Amino acid sequence: MTDTTELVKLSAVQMAEKLRAKEITSRDLVSAQLDVIDAAEPSIKAFLTVSGEAALEQADAFDNLSDSEKAELPELAGVPIAIKDMIVTKGIQTTAASRILEGWIPPYDATVIEKLKAAHMPLLGKTNLDEFAQGSSTEHSAYQNTSNPWDVERVPGGSGGGSAAAVSAFEAPLALGTDTGGSIRQPGALTGTVGVKPTYGGVSRFGAIAMASSLDQIGPVTRTVLDSALLQEIIGGHDKRDSTSIPEGPRPMVAAAREGQRRDLKGLKVGLVKELNGEGFQPGVEARFHEAVDMLTAMGAEVVEVSCPNFKYSLGAYYIIMPSEVSSNLARYDGMRYGLRVMPPEDVAQTAANMMATTREAGFGDEVKRRIILGTYALSAGYYDAWYGSAQKVRTLIINDFKKAFEQADVLVSPTSPTTAFKFGEKMDDPLAMYMNDIATIPANLAGVPAMSIPAGLSDDGLPVGFQFIAPQQRDEVMYKPAAALEAALEESWGAPIWSSLKTPWLDGLNK
Template identity: 45%
Template sequence: MQPLYELTIHELNGLLKKKEIKSVDITKSYIDRIKKIDPVINSYLSIDPERAMDDAKMADTVIEKTSDGDFPELTGIPLSIKDIYLMKDTKTTCASKILENFNSPYDSTVIKKLKENNFVFLGKTNMDEFAMGSSTENSAFKITKNPWDTSRVPGGSSGGSAAGVSAGLCAGSFGTDTGGSIRQPASLCGVVGLKPTYGIISRYGIIAFSSSLDQAGPIAKDVLDCAILLKSVAGYDKNDHTSRKFEIKDYPELVRKAGKSIIKGLKIGFPVEFFSEGLEKDVYKKIMDVKELFKDLGAQTIDISLPDTSYSIAAYYVIATSEASSNLERYDGIRYGYRFIDDKNKTGDLNELFVNSRTKGFGKEVKRRIMLGTFALSAGYYDAYYKKASLVRKLIIKNYKDAFNKVDMIAGPTSPTAAFLIGEKMIDPLSMYLSDIYTISINLAYLPAMSIPVGITGENSSSASKLPVGMQIIAPWLAEDKMLCVAKVIEDTVGFAEKYKPPLHESFFDEGKGRTADMADRSANIK
């Protein structure tokens, strides 16, 4: 039998329903796996095995009490959570030194809903500090490795979550996506990631980076799991003033029913701007293979244009940094955790306390973005930068409106390249920003989109790295149901999960046994 950590949420749920296994068995399997593998991958910032086992026992009690298997699908399922979600009595650091000792005073709405579903909490995952980055290298605490090649990044900012799902360190995870932070790491780690329409998952209790762009979403092993996770947390929340009243569909049920016939007659748009300069050859090839697949399944593939795509990164880095500079004003050295006190020189005024705490507490990329945003909002520059970027955002929305009048769904690559090397883009921030070229405009337009793995690079070469390639599917506003169904058919037809697995061989971990065992002990102590 396959180890439990390899199974999907829906498979585990099936076994729990039949009472063939217990949640404590699943949870134990994950904890063992984490102790063994995570010292190499560094998916987690904190784990709490005791709490996880307690959650599992509680879930088992719920399962035992229900006779007909009528318990929520997430009952007894071990999940990891990006360290940006507040969860009462756990540390929420946002991978920042400035929040290193910050204890969450309350539950975010997402966590509240997951608790109502009796989920098992494994731990908090690593990320770029304040979700600012595309590689998880901006974490103040550790660098997460890509399970497909540990010399490479897992993407970011939800890199810990994506690497964890990919390496079997959790059954699923929740991340956040401001400019691609769910979809790009999902693509680089060969898993499924979904960024829903702005407003359908409550942002209440999620640490804010850029409030008009931030959106929570699931990262999962397959499309059906993604649908299960989405359904369990979506919905209107009066505590989030950008939350939206809408009809939550039964996404898992729709996905289960989705057959090849749903593709027939669909118009799928391929934006020419997504296939331009900078797109890696193998990525291009894999996306073209899926384009052919769409045709075989009876879809009409149409080349479309999103003419203002080239402005999206520039507009994004004005809007996101402006909002960030304002959102991050609250870290003043007084109200949250970290305060810098100059022991030698106890004088100094309140202003120095602000400046010193922020300067020592924030990492380099965060400071860079606060500076850029402060500049864009400063007197004399507001019209030229913030206002202009907001108007360009309208152009981008119009591009998508026009496109969705012609096609039902849009498809293309999620990221221009497969996973890049650790350190490769850290020297040049702009090159890092450009790696989000295909994902950013979706956030600007409040649209839903997801990434699914469709192939592997370097297939015809013995030396080249074998790295996953993700395809992005973009749907009209609130059409998550249709997007998931299309993704499911492509997933079934491509059969990625059956063909490929990250090369996490047992020997890989045995070789460095001393080091790994030592680190495993350390990580087990993190709490």
């Protein structure tokens, strides 16, 4: 039996190899992860709900399968996973980190959860996020602040800071997140993890609580590129229950990632997006980014600069389109059918309208209310064409920018986040400063193209930096090859994985 610390620091692929070699069981893996969760949660607070008993039962179900039955399952079968609490799970509380859904136990599973269960991957629990995925720091959760494992006084990014922190802190080898404007990739950059936003429609959104339906996408959170590829192939594919699901089979991400590990990028054209680096980006972030670009060149890639002039309007367009869809999607939380219900004071008429108003006032946090109001205004009579209509026209211009850029390059690159992790409270009083964290990630959501963030080293402040790859729509595999190649080159230059620099006091004393 491998000791706990050694076991949880393995990649998901390495865990799967040990399972196939019968060196460990799935119960061993789940038990080790639950031990780490118990030790880490007082300082990290990545989980809102831990489903330990259910995870152990799922692990036992895998362990009891015959060898022939296991051989028919995906490579990651038996490896545990954490789930962002924006994705519904039958029998496990799902809150979207909001008081308005406190105590809600879904009667069904999201499509991605059905696929994970079919793959016999135990569910460790539900991770924290900004309420209804609205934020860039996970400070807008109604329940708790999640800390960055690299510095517990700093944020892990958002909205999916819980999933990223759980993977970074070795509480889980894998996690699922949702990405509406960078909510998988930006936390990945800030926590030193790999975060992937697949092509819009490439992974079913059925069972993902809607924030902004034309932008939301479920994707992997892992510690390696290959782990993400394997996980995306499990959760991807067409789903007739999702009207936006792409009617085609999954892309060959795993083959591309394994090919990339050979570090031969001859013939690949890499487009350096002029508008997504330079002014406004932290010097250490810029330095690591350009060092990584040099590594791509050294592996045979041809680097060219591409211009996407309309990207400068992406932040403005996003913060009109997204709140407009938020105001529509969140109208369903009214206290009438499920979730929180708060009756108005006795001196106020006990009407349905007053009950709805009282419930929404008590159940929604400030950031959610801010976006509902902004979106309602943008959609109101007299302003719809001027605001929402104009933003959709800008979205078309951004899509066209991507099309032109991909005529010049196979894959585009940029820093993932303009800064490293910032301290709690540093940007809470300035929503615009908080929104700027997504400046490099938003364009991919507006265009529906796939994008990925991988660790590119540490900035001068000792905190992780993210490197972003963006591929053409429905060509997710194109970004996996150079991402895996760069990951391998960076690890060789560091002499160890990036997480080897992470201090993990919560792991002390866990060896068995």
